[in-house]
Amino acid sequence: MPATFTGTLQCDGYAGYRAFVRQHPQPIILAGCWAHVRRKFHGALESSPRLAGWVLRQIQPLYQIEAQLRKQQAGPNLVAAIRASQSRMVVQRLERAIVRLKTQKRYLPQSPLGLAVEYALGIWPTLEVYLRDGRVQVDNNLVETRFVRRRSARIIRSC
Numbered sequence: 001m002p003a004t005f006t007g008t009l010q011c012d013g014y015a016g017y018r019a020f021v022r023q024h025p026q027p028i029i030l031a032g033c034w035a036h037v038r039r040k041f042h043g044a045l046e047s048s049p050r051l052a053g054w055v056l057r058q059i060q061p062l063y064q065i066e067a068q069l070r071k072q073q074a075g076p077n078l079v080a081a082i083r084a085s086q087s088r089m090v091v092q093r094l095e096r097a098i099v100r101l102k103t104q105k106r107y108l109p110q111s112p113l114g115l116a117v118e119y120a121l122g123i124w125p126t127l128e129v130y131l132r133d134g135r136v137q138v139d140n141n142l143v144e145t146r147f148v149r150r151r152s153a154r155i156i157r158s159c
Contacts, residue, residue: 008133010140012036013123032126034062035139040116048113051101055116058094062087066138076134083131091131095124 003025010031011017021028038059044052065087069079098120107113120127130136 008129008136010136012140013119013126029129030126031129031133031136032123033139033141034059034127034130035141037116037120037123037127040119041113044112044116047111048107051106052113052116055094055098058090058097061090062138074134079134080132081134083134088131091128 005024006026006028008029008031009017009021010033012033013036017030021030038056041052041055041059045056065082069082072078074082098117101107101113102117102121107117109118130138
């Protein structure tokens with residue numbers, strides 16, 4: 001990453017990215033990836049089918065909203081507005097539920113569900129970035145599967 005880069009870096013919760021941002025001379029915003037969160041809870045389905053399944057069902061509307069926005073070929077301003085009116089409440093409900101899971105301690109900390117809860121809460125502020133910026137994707141799957149779409153030269157370099 002060039003020293004002059006500023007913008008948004010969409011990535012998973014690997015701590016190295018946070019360290020990189022702290023040391024980078026220019027301001028960088030980290031945007032989280034909902035697919036990584038979804039994978040963690042999917043990994044907890046076998047041991048905690050009810051709780052992990054509920055979380056996965058709550059994440060699903062976020063992807064349905066994004067599919068509609070892509071189908072409409074919505075621009076960044078419309079994307080941000082739709083996310084503010086539809087996706088934000090889903091994300092807020094999810095955060096409350098995941099925080100409640102953590103405080104009620106209904107799982108072992110090192111269980112798949114415990115690890116999924118810790119992962120999600122550990123990167124939560126980055127998961128909300130896409131709600132505010134219509135140029136940011138809900139996840140970085142396109143980049144991870146090598147189908148890169150450039151929306152702006154200044155925004156979104158995925159890791």
